[in-house]
Amino acid sequence: MTGFVMGWWRMYDRRRFRLAVVDNDQLTLTMLTLLVRRDLPEVDVTWACRRGRDAVARCLSADSRPDVLLVDMSLEGLSGVEVCRQVRAATADVALIGVTSFSLEHYAADALAAGAQCVMDKARVKDVCEAAVALANGRMPRTRYVSELTAAQSHALLAKHEGTGADIDSATRSATAPAAVVSLTEREREVMRLCAQGRSSREIGEMLGVGESSVKTYVMRAAKKLGARNRTQAVAEWLMLQD
Template sequence: MSSPIRILLVDDQELIRVGFRLVLEAETDIEVVGEAADGREGVEAAVRLAPDVVLMDVRMPHMDGIEATARLRDLRPETRVLVLTTFDLDEYAFGALEAGASGFLLKDAQRAELLAAVRAVHRGDAVLAPRVTRRVIEQLAPRVTPPAGPDPSASLTERERDVYLAMARGRTNVEIAEELFLGESTVKTHVGRVLAKLGARDRIHAVILAHRWGHVEQSAD
């Protein structure tokens, strides 16, 4: 049996942490390894406990979730950050995505949404609700400068390009596997190669680059 997904909860509201802990610890494949009440404590706990996923609030005292996410990207790049926010158009959430978070989740998300988001981020997917994807692109794309020189997507193989365009449409690895009739592990391998060839730091960065390069229209449904 595979090891459980190790979760760190970082939120200055104790009731929020208790609620998430109750939901998460009811799952056999998830383990809550610790809690922190602000970003500074969260970074220290993440370095000490080595969680797979951090559920990170954005508005906290001492150090907010944006700075904490940026520090974790440098100190523990293998740990994924899922940002918690009250509003789906929260500018703080966009800042955290820019800092390297793998997605964001509303604090009033249903149990199934929370569990699906945690598992998706752990698999390497980005978590962005379809209704806010365009808003995210509008906020972040102007701040992202594509790599200089020729368009690196030209170096993608035919199958890698299929995966890249599916990513640009917001598809998860599972959805891409079903759409392209591939195994999920194969899709994950292709995603890694796409990110490397594009010079993208993560999946969200790759989607933003796709918009900046004008590839999204090619991938429209």
């Protein structure tokens, strides 16, 4: 065994794990899978697929569930953010790493709020592999866009509030909610309810008939009123205040 492989083996913490990939571009999917297998020779790359719905179905099946899933953020059909939300709402057993060739900043807030542990540059395969090893062994990855919540915490929040939405009478909620929630405007509360469902800023904008930038402004204002530093914290604070 070479020194390179021995170095990676030390990172495994002597635990082999299963990894899967979903990316809508066939060439990228093939290359990413090959590079992961090269850099993590002891990891079992169990499957790779191009459709978000297929990835969710495989993650929810005990027979095909991986320990780590690399999720392309710009999937067609079911988006990468929605894949993260559906998987995380159903289970905490799959570590989710969002990957993209585009701006990390564009996807990070939505993906982390939807239950991803981190969002990374798809081209930095070695860094992605290091993050996968860390998450598979219960450690936080060393990367810029990383969630402040564990997979179990994100799962608990999303599973508990899956389906919570605008059908709840806002006047009744306002009468019983803590002061921090009451201080939010009706539109800010509406946006936070949708954020808590793991909806992306684009999806929320389409649902409410406003621009994506407006949604981000509402989230920023709500976060400030809730004493949160970012969207992920704001969602967590919002959900805790609903109890």
